[in-house]
Amino acid sequence: MKRRIAILGATGSIGRSTLDLVERSPDRFEVVALTAQGNVEALADAARRTGAKLAVIADPTRLEELRSRLAGTDCRASGGTEGLIEAATGADWVMAAIVGCAGLLPTMAAIEAGKTVALANKEALVTAGRLMTGAAAVSGATLLPVDSEHNAIFQCLAGSRAEDVSRLVLTASGGPFRDFTLDRMRDVTPAQAVAHPRWSMGEKISVDSATLMNKGLELIEAHHLFGLPSGRIDIVVHPQSIVHSLVEFVDGSLLAHLGSADMRIPIAFTLAWPERMETPAERLSLTEVARLDFEAPDPERFPALRLAREALERGGSAAIVLNAANEIAVDSFLKGRIGFRDICRVVERALEEIDPPAPACVDDVVEIDRATRDRAAALVSEACC
DSSP, X not given: OOEEEEEETTTSHHHHHXXXXXXXXXXXXXXXXXXXXXXXXXXXXXXXXXXXXXXXXXSXXXXXXXXXXXXXXXXXXXXXXHHHHHHHHSSSEEEEOXXXXXXXXXXXXXXXXXXXXXXXXXXXXXXXXHHHHHHHHHHTOEEEEOSHHHHHHHHHTTTOOGGGEEEEEEEEOOOTTTTOOHHHHXXXXXXXXXXXXXXXXXXXXXHHHXXXXXXXXXXXXXXXXXXXXXXXXXXXXXXXXXXEEEEEETTSOEEEEEOOSXXXXXXXXXXXXXXXOOOOOOOOOHHHHOOOOOBOOOTTTOTHHHHHHHHHHHOTTHHHHHHHHHHHHHHHHHTTSSOTXXXXXXXXXXXXXXXXXXXXXXXXXXXXXXXXXXXXXXXXXXXXX
């Protein structure tokens, strides 16, 4: 039988890669629902190509335009949060690829409905990890990591007992400023920050990679996915991006996952799981790679790693504050309001000033996120003066 799938965030980089794989194997997958934030044209085009039954535009002001573009098809148009939740709960397999905290509610709805959820939205797990894993335990939902690092760990852990694992090692490319001094970082531009040397990604995640906040968020994500404490999760810089992560076992064995820098590989793993499927990704030639380099990240030039680890160890709502303040700061940097090094300064100030109780439900997460964004916006204004 065909696997019935929904892609939340179908017009982003992860969504487009998922569609590429799905459209190459029409005999294996039936597209039930697609969503996008505001790109009506791309959403409607994807819905027409795949024969999707439901297309949802998160921005409700664009709903009539979507309906117009889908006229004459069997695809129903919907909008807003209710539409996103409908899309997330109407399929068997759900790609959760909505960027930022905006993806939390539909992702949680899919988990509560017991779906197989491919998690590409790390912010949802960072901000509500305890709530999400708890909901999955109750509903029987399956959580499959899409991030290349966590997907690599998931594959390395196959068939292993939790008590046999000593530590996890997340690899980081180091981003475009790996060799920059602090003085050079002061003057970098948004265009430089989004030009990742290895991966083709959206603007926000590219900036996170440049600050290494992306790796800090993945540290928190790994804690929730695999249950290990901060002290047993390491981060190393690996500029070739060939080794996607490693697992060390209690006997001293170290298993690594290697592959080309193509997100279709981890996406395909989640699409076909527990089986595998072919992808058009370039095959890795070890003789051409020739060497693999690893180095420790510099905590002075990349303070985001320290901030993320401190947020994880502090617990409570600190990870929510970290993520929300970072989203505001990155957006402000991309708009030219603050400098590159100001991003982590804004996040650190937010963590110092905001410390609400741990969230008891998703509504609490949303409220803490909102309050943090308001304060972070004020901190950005202070930095601009």
